[in-house]
Amino acid sequence: MAAQHRRRGGSDRGVRNWVLGGWSALALLYLFIPVFIVILFSFNDNRGRFNFTWQSFTLKHWAHPFANPDLTAALKNSLLIAGLDTVIATALGTFMAVALVRYSFRGRGTVDMFVFLPLSTPEVVLGAALLALFLTASISTGFVTILIAHVMFTISYVVVTVKARLEGMDRHIEEAAMDLGANEWTTFRKVTLPLIAPGVGAAALLAAAISVDDYVITSFNAGQTTTFPLFIFGATRQGVPAEVNVLGSMLLLAVLVLMGLNVLLQRRLSRRDLRATQALPDAVPVPV
Amino acid sequence: MLRLSLRRRRSLLPWVFLGPGLLWLVAFFAIPLINQINVSLQTGDADTGYTFNWAFSTYTTAISDYHEQFVRSIGYAATATVLDFVIAFPLAYFVAYKAGRYKNAMLLLIVLPFFMSFLLRTVAWQLILADNGWVVSRLRDVGVLGSGDRLLASRTAVIAGITYNFLPFMALPLYVSLEKIDRRLIEAATDLYANRVTAFLRVTLPLAVPGIFAGSLLTFIPACGDFINAALLGTPRQFMIGNVIQAKFLNILDYPTAAALSFILMTFILVGIFLYARLLGSRALREAAL
Numbered sequence: 420m421a422a423q424h425r426r427r428g429g430s431d432r433g434v435r436n437w438v439l440g441g442w443s444a445l446a447l448l449y450l451f452i453p454v455f456i457v458i459l460f461s462f463n464d465n466r467g468r469f470n471f472t473w474q475s476f477t478l479k480h481w482a483h484p485f486a487n488p489d490l491t492a493a494l495k496n497s498l499l500i501a502g503l504d505t506v507i508a509t510a511l512g513t514f515m516a517v518a519l520v521r522y523s524f525r526g527r528g529t530v531d532m533f534v535f536l537p538l539s540t541p542e543v544v545l546g547a548a549l550l551a552l553f554l555t556a557s558i559s560t561g562f563v564t565i566l567i568a569h570v571m572f573t574i575s576y577v578v579v580t581v582k583a584r585l586e587g588m589d590r591h592i593e594e595a596a597m598d599l600g601a602n603e604w605t606t607f608r609k610v611t612l613p614l615i616a617p618g619v620g621a622a623a624l625l626a627a628a629i630s631v632d633d634y635v636i637t638s639f640n641a642g643q644t645t646t647f648p649l650f651i652f653g654a655t656r657q658g659v660p661a662e663v664n665v666l667g668s669m670l671l672l673a674v675l676v677l678m679g680l681n682v683l684l685q686r687r688l689s690r691r692d693l694r695a696t697q698a699l700p701d702a703v704p705v706p707v
Numbered sequence: 708m709l710r711l712s713l714r715r716r717r718s719l720l721p722w723v724f725l726g727p728g729l730l731w732l733v734a735f736f737a738i739p740l741i742n743q744i745n746v747s748l749q750t751g752d753a754d755t756g757y758t759f760n761w762a763f764s765t766y767t768t769a770i771s772d773y774h775e776q777f778v779r780s781i782g783y784a785a786t787a788t789v790l791d792f793v794i795a796f797p798l799a800y801f802v803a804y805k806a807g808r809y810k811n812a813m814l815l816l817i818v819l820p821f822f823m824s825f826l827l828r829t830v831a832w833q834l835i836l837a838d839n840g841w842v843v844s845r846l847r848d849v850g851v852l853g854s855g856d857r858l859l860a861s862r863t864a865v866i867a868g869i870t871y872n873f874l875p876f877m878a879l880p881l882y883v884s885l886e887k888i889d890r891r892l893i894e895a896a897t898d899l900y901a902n903r904v905t906a907f908l909r910v911t912l913p914l915a916v917p918g919i920f921a922g923s924l925l926t927f928i929p930a931c932g933d934f935i936n937a938a939l940l941g942t943p944r945q946f947m948i949g950n951v952i953q954a955k956f957l958n959i960l961d962y963p964t965a966a967a968l969s970f971i972l973m974t975f976i977l978v979g980i981f982l983y984a985r986l987l988g989s990r991a992l993r994e995a996a997l
Binding site (some may be wrong): 536 | 720722727728729731734735738739742743745800801802813815819820821822823825826828829830832837846848857869929931932933935949956964972976980
């Protein structure tokens with residue numbers, strides 16, 4: 420407070436805040452312009468295959484978003500892979516995070532660093548190395564190899580997200596459960612898991628979003644299988660059909676709804692648990 | 708049933724929890740990286756197959772053929788990282804200290820574009836920067852661009868695309884570390900007669916180092932390996948090392964060269980991280996890794 424009083428030149432401060440705020444608004448605009456363009460052109464009544472210049476407003480692409488069978492098949496593959504990836508990576512990653520935060524054991528530091536490594540490796544290296552392995556082992560690439568690759572590179576994101584949640588959590592609650600005679604598994608199931616649920620939810624959402632959107636690693640390990648991003652990249656040469664814009668906008672909308680549901684669910688849980696203070700910061704999954 | 712003593716169970720349990728995930732990472736992350744060295748030392752061709760025979764010459768040929776793309780990747784990635792820092796730092800500062808009750812809403816806005824396919828957003832940049840587009844026409848009107856100059860298919864477009872794609876990776880770690888700073892330290896500095904600039908340079912900035920470290924790595928590393936922006940917004944004259952690796956692997960089927968290039972890229976980045984960590988101090992690395 421003392422510093423507050425000492426600060427003179429209030430207008431100076433005001434100007435600085437305006438500059439800072441203006442800069443931030445411009446930065447956000449920069450992030451959003453392409454998003455607006457994608458949504459806008461989903462309503463474009465484009466002539467021919469190209470959807471590059473604005474013609475006139477139409478709802479026809481939104482009326483028939485699944486008109487292109489190849490695109491629909493690609494989207495189906497993407498959603499199925501994302502779904503399976505989310506279940507597998509979230510389960511494996513959550514257990515890893517619990518082990519890394521809640522137990523001290525020899526080799527923990529090494530495992531910690533090892534889990535972090537995939538995050539600091541360029542995707543092109545991850546994809547290329549995995550394809551080289553599949554070639555060496557003469558495994559043909561396709562749906563299963565895409566899934567294997569996706570689980571591999573989303574696990575680390577799950578571990579980091581859930582770990583952050585666990586580290587901010589009061590250990591004593593679990594100790595109390597153990598003191599009251601619960602064994603470790605019961606403690607995990609009845610105490611730890613409900614407490615880290617918001618973090619696990621955020622991690623699952625993050626894993627799903629990364630999986631649906633991945634092009635680089637998938638392009639190496641897809642074989643003849645097409646996913647939504649692979650379809651888009653392939654289409655860039657002949658012009659991306661407007662249905663792609665519709666489906667992309669729909670995915671964004673779906674994520675917004677899921678995020679909203681995650682927030683609502685958390686609020687309900689935390690009201691029930693009277694631990695509202697801890698629950699909110701994980702509402703938005705933050706890519707690390 | 709085998710009964711293990713409590714101490715033994717306690718020491719096994721974390722490995723039971725770690726087991727499945729760790730196995731997955733070993734099988735599909737660690738082993739492929741090691742196998743990649745094996746592939747890079749093979750010779751042969753796509754038709755007859757490749758055999759291992761310590762072909763180190765692949766590395767020297769790869770470097771002499773593609774050092775241009777390597778240098779370009781590093782240059783583009785470094786430029787984009789600096790631009791991202793310049794754009795993101797004021798944004799992160801604003802969200803952490805000035806946004807008040809709009810803080811969570813602004814954070815949401817920073818991550819929201821992520822959930823629209825990044826390929827679609829890059830295609831949107833193609834459209835924005837197109838030769839007959841609104842932006843190029845206006846820039847020609849005011850004389851910034853000559854009638855023959857283009858924005859698309861240029862170095863500027865590729866760097867702008869990379870900067871755009873990785874901006875949130877810079878903004879979020881910066882926000883986290885700024886948010887963590889104890890504001891009383893800054894007040895203490897001003898109480899001790901530091902002016903605002905000195906307080907910022909001597910207190911705020913050093914305390915934000917973990918965020919700067921994490922943010923610049925999270926931007927620079929993926930940017931180095933990126934090939935989407937060069938493929939969609941550039942021409943072969945802007946191609947980066949990622950484009951070469953992808954083409955060698957998927958179109959030309961020259962696996963040894965592709966594996967060698969990928970291995971060189973990975974080694975360069977690991978050495979880079981190590982040196983950078985030494986430069987900024989290991990404390991920053993530890994905090995960034997948490």
